[in-house]
Amino acid sequence: MGTIIMTTDANGSSSDRCSCPAGFTRCAGRCLIRLDAALTNTEAQSRCQQRGAHLAVPRTEAENQCVIEVASRRLVWLGVTDLGSEGSSSDRCSCPAGFTRCAGRCLVRLDAALTNTEAQSRCQQRGAHLAVPRTEAENQCVIEVASRRLVWLGVTDLGSEDVFWGVDGCGTVPWWGFTFPDNFWGVEHCVAHMLSNWNDVDCRRLYHPLCQLDYCKETMCQ
Numbered sequence: 001m002g003t004i005i006m007t008t009d010a011n012g013s014s015s016d017r018c019s020c021p022a023g024f025t026r027c028a029g030r031c032l033i034r035l036d037a038a039l040t041n042t043e044a045q046s047r048c049q050q051r052g053a054h055l056a057v058p059r060t061e062a063e064n065q066c067v068i069e070v071a072s073r074r075l076v077w078l079g080v081t082d083l084g085s086e087g088s089s090s091d092r093c094s095c096p097a098g099f100t101r102c103a104g105r106c107l108v109r110l111d112a113a114l115t116n117t118e119a120q121s122r123c124q125q126r127g128a129h130l131a132v133p134r135t136e137a138e139n140q141c142v143i144e145v146a147s148r149r150l151v152w153l154g155v156t157d158l159g160s161e162d163v164f165w166g167v168d169g170c171g172t173v174p175w176w177g178f179t180f181p182d183n184f185w186g187v188e189h190c191v192a193h194m195l196s197n198w199n200d201v202d203c204r205r206l207y208h209p210l211c212q213l214d215y216c217k218e219t220m221c222q
């Protein structure tokens with residue numbers, strides 16, 4: 001028996017920044033992998049969480065086809081149980097250890113001070129990406145988890161000057177501070193979250209990564 005795990009931070013767009021971690025297959029906007037160990041359901045879920053993922057929960061016909069493909073005729077665990085209440089299913093919308101669940105996202109602030117590229121890479125090692133808040137509630141979550149530190153967000157205008165885009169391949173809803181973005185000295189193409197606002201800054205500055213997992217998203221650019 002194998003297991004399937006899935007993360008939701010890939011996206012159907014053509015952006016090459018929107019890719020799956022090594023070993024995962026990208027399918028219908030998800031990242032899937034079947035692990036070869038034969039495990040109980042609890043062990044399987046735990047193994048997925050170690051990779052920043054969770055047992056797969058297909059919600060569309062396309063996603064179910066992806067599971068069939070990646071399962072490759074093996075018996076696999078899905079992340080659906082009625083352990084919470086007999087007869088009802090739950091997809092265990094929970095966050096991995098260390099992450100805070102807020103507004104349907106899982107967020108964690110890492111303590112290292114890193115460049116934007118290093119910070120994104122550190123998040124990807126946990127199956128996550130730099131945070132891209134899109135609603136007032138999500139911005140409040142960022143403020144809370146950042147806890148008055150300067151943190152990197154997953155938003156840049158590296159693709160096209162002054163067109164700020166999420167590293168998850170989706171557009172953004174900005175919370176710029178007064179007079180920002182100003183592209184100061186012509187080198188500010190990354191976004192840091194400072195107190196409650198966004199500021200465009202040089203990508204080489206050193207801030208804390210604020211990583212986000214999108215466990216409970218129903219659609220990719222929600």
Ligand SMILES: [Ca+2]
Pocket residue numbers: 157161162183186187188189190200
């Ligand atoms: Ca810029």
